[in-house]
Amino acid sequence: MSGPTPDPLLEALRACVGAAHVLAPDAPAAELEPFERDWRGRQRGRARAVVRPGSTAQVAAVVRACAAAGAPIVPQGGNTGLVLGGVPDPSGTEVLLCTRRLNRIRALDVANHSLTLEAGCVLQTAQQAAAEAGLWLPLSLASEGSCTIGGNLATNAGGTQVLRFGNARDLCLGLEVVCPDGAIWHGLSGLRKDNTGYDLRHLYIGSEGTLGIITAATLKLQPQPAAQGCAWVGVPSLPAALELLALAQRTLGPGLSGFELMGQLALQLVAQHLPALRPPLWPDWPYCVLIELSESADSETQMQARLQSLLQSALQQGCAGDAVLAESLAQAQRLWHVRESIPLAQAQEGLNAKHDISLPISRIPAFCAEAEALLAQALPGARLVNFGHLGDGNLHYNVQCPAGADAAAFLRQHEAHINALVFDCVQRHGGSISAEHGIGTLRAATLPRYKDVQALTLMRQIKQALDPQGLLNPGRVLARPLPDNPPP
């Protein structure tokens, strides 16, 4: 009623969800910023509107309104993504659809070990709901206090329990999805087995909001572990770390729930910037490994005995050089805390070129040797901060400037070269340039260089079939075919 001619789409969106749940571009910057800026602060976009539907029907209404207006939609959950997949671009044409008001737990079926909940539920809330029923949702990420289930599924999140339970996709039994024309796929399901046609669930999981908007999901739960134990092992080499992994898989069986690798420099940064944490066995070994064992059945004592026996064998075989066994849950948590503090310690050391890569586990030693030699030759003094989920073949293979150099200047000058060098080497060893973070906008232009040509063709055919107007998260995953967006 006041001000300049309003965008008619804003009126339509207000009619869908109520005026209180639509932010116009002229809203205070402080209100818009949490939606328009990615949490690492690398991009500040401009949304045509921020809209917060409170039900699946409202999501469908919003999608229909946007489709009618030809307005692209960017779905967003907790805005904790790492690849700029959930923030609007700077054009001011994209509608930011925030799922956080879809936050109801719809059903918890204890006998079926399943939890049905809406996409905007925060992961920690879901974990707690499971725990209150005596069950366990084995999805655990650094951002679990703010990331949402919808985002976890849209990006097929990884985390610390993948070795035993798989990625987010492996925990999902069913989905409810709003399609780009506003139709709703009612695919919630508590079934372990269902061979009645194409697996649409796995198609939407990991599609980063480009094919549909996940509004609810049914997740698979597990019995709570009765006992958890943890060991920290210094290993003489990467091949020894692999030998230790095989030994742990053989002797610990399916209870092996974590096998994390940490390079010497990664632990040095922790020791230097977070001295209270005191990494064990550092700096005596080129790599340390954190082994976690979780059992539903064993007692604490049996658990410790099994870890002890593993360590004895490993020391005898020579694949372990030295080892520490956590004697309490608190000690185990301190060991995990060291592992999880590596990114923070690295951030304190300064900007770096991050790579979330995966490789066949058997190729990791050869990859690391080759990549390290190439980097040493190309950028003398550059430092490798190498750590990650070795049991999953997933390394966070980060490159930091030479000690004392200007990190920002180094990155400006060399980041593209470093990325190409690392990713080319990953490709030669049969690996992936994104193990768990996804593609988003950050890697969309890079992807065609490393992805099978026919895979890209199939992806484009599927996108065209399911979102013919190209309204959902355009340019994410599949780069826009524009002349200003050439392959790197």
Place this chain on the structure above:
Amino acid sequence: MSGPTPDPLLEALRACVGAAHVLAPDAPAAELEPFERDWRGRQRGRARAVVRPGSTAQVAAVVRACAAAGAPIVPQGGNTGLVLGGVPDPSGTEVLLCTRRLNRIRALDVANHSLTLEAGCVLQTAQQAAAEAGLWLPLSLASEGSCTIGGNLATNAGGTQVLRFGNARDLCLGLEVVCPDGAIWHGLSGLRKDNTGYDLRHLYIGSEGTLGIITAATLKLQPQPAAQGCAWVGVPSLPAALELLALAQRTLGPGLSGFELMGQLALQLVAQHLPALRPPLWPDWPYCVLIELSESADSETQMQARLQSLLQSALQQGCAGDAVLAESLAQAQRLWHVRESIPLAQAQEGLNAKHDISLPISRIPAFCAEAEALLAQALPGARLVNFGHLGDGNLHYNVQCPAGADAAAFLRQHEAHINALVFDCVQRHGGSISAEHGIGTLRAATLPRYKDVQALTLMRQIKQALDPQGLLNPGRVLARPLPDNPPP
């Protein structure tokens, strides 16, 4: 050179794969029959040609030749499917593409626990290759001596190890697929984590050859179990069986690898037709349960102690009425043999209406009570042979004619009614009309009655996008939109 004008497609196919590997429709019936007739003998089709390519490149060439001729293709592996998905229809227009000559093991990566092999490899050959490397492929089916890996993946096979390791899709890391235009997707991969775009692997798995032809796969292997144990338990009711399942999940942890249910009548048929097998605890309990525990770590003695302790708790709680513990591997195998002989005993009793259904585990007692009452009312005297993978929510819920009646006549008269009654009840309880067997031709016309409308729309959009000519396994999964093919 001789005889009537040859079909030009036959010449083209011979040029692709060599004359020795093409069968024309005028080949001896005995040569054609193994390809044209489904193994249960329910359908004898007629192929325009049977073609047996020996390499991925030859598959691609055959597909291109068929596409050029507009000839539909029916891919076939071991021809062990249960839903008429892999045999040609009677029209004589479909080309049968047999994958069995694609039978090479391409790579076994012990450190990565992965096996790359061609689609035509027989499952048992793959199991043996893994075992020879000290590893385990935990996919096990009744037809493992003749079914192929390509067929296992195309149909997302289940089997006896699903409770712990999932279906065939959960064992697959990567695929190589020939698309309907002859293009090859090179998606073989030894990676546990790869978030670089849409999960094409899961789209092809379970699509029953309607979107592409799987020519090779990389499978995930496990350490061999060090010890396996088995118990046979009489339970007083279905709710008690569920209580026992929850107790087993809690106390046995991830080592629980089998939880099979067998109704009293199922065991009666075994006792009657295969008296040497002598089912334990029969006929004292309405249901018996077979529990299997597999551990990589424990010794045989520890394993038995864990099972013993479970049985003691179960007897105290009242969810078990009586129990037998296998004291040797041979005894365990005998117990499994009783379970696996139910279909044979049932076949000896006569024809029956088979249903491979799944339900949320929590709904199984209510479903069974309701379906049983409805059947008793509609068809007095009809007998329920109810058994299956309770831990997966998967029942083989078969209906046999009243004792002494003419089974064939009973089925002719009542099968459609029985199917509708059972499937309607499955739907009311949130279940699936095909847990592990797939849709094929057998259930294609029935599917639309039970599948979410939008799911079917999405499936049709995907089929249209990836196979616009509709050449691959037409009419399977998605029924042809013909007036003579109305919904049931």
